[in-house]
Amino acid sequence: MRKGNIVAISLLCAVVGGFAIPVSAQSKAPRTTVDDIRHELLQLPYYGVFDFLSFKYDKGTVDLMGYAYRPTLKSDAERALKRVAGVDVVNDQVEELPVSINDDKLRWQTYYAIYRDPFLSRYAPGGGLLWGHRHPFRGGALFPLGPSRFPGTEPAGDYPIHIIVKQGRITLLGVVDNESDKTVAGMRARGVPLSFGVDNELMVDLPAHTTSATR
Secondary structure: HHHHHHHHHHHHHHHHHHHHHHHHHHOOOOOHHHHHHHHHEEEEOOOOOOOEEEEEEOOOOEEEEEEOOOOHHHHHHHHHHHHOOOOEEEEEEEEEEEEEEOHHHHHHHHHHHHOOOOOOHOOOOOOOOOOOOOOOOOOOOOOOOOOOOOOOOOOEEEOOOEEEOOOOEEEOOOOEEHHHHHHHHHHHHOOOOOOOEEEOEEEEEHHHHHHHHHO
């Protein structure tokens, strides 16, 4: 009996050990090229709430899109992505926004209207949420279309709601938690006087359990 118990325990340890290896390996999954691209964009020192960057990667080529409020952001982003292992070509399609005092006023008025709103204050710096879109979408996959202006791309930014103003027109880009937040942000932007209109193109990042439930 004693010998049988020893054999049984040995077999049990072998089985448990066999299952333990994959779990440990899975918890330390290696970084991918897309992870490194996202990391480089988020490390850009002058990438702020009035800019917006979105990208897609395929077989060594990065398509970089968006808007640059600061003139140097476009070249800085391209230079940073060329340093990423696995990136051979960067198609830089970022648009530099024109200099305008009136647009600057609209930018700040919209910023205060959105980020100081009690309903949206948790998105503001220090509001308790992780800033912006720093990770793959919840649910495990990239949205099939991406931002409507940049189909098939993944947004990356340190602010959840990016405010783009061009020639008096306001565009909201980024990722929020739910449809209610998207609606309220659009309402606050439309309340800013002297704009020529608002395009609310915020994306909603659904929780994983909601995504799986809808399949």
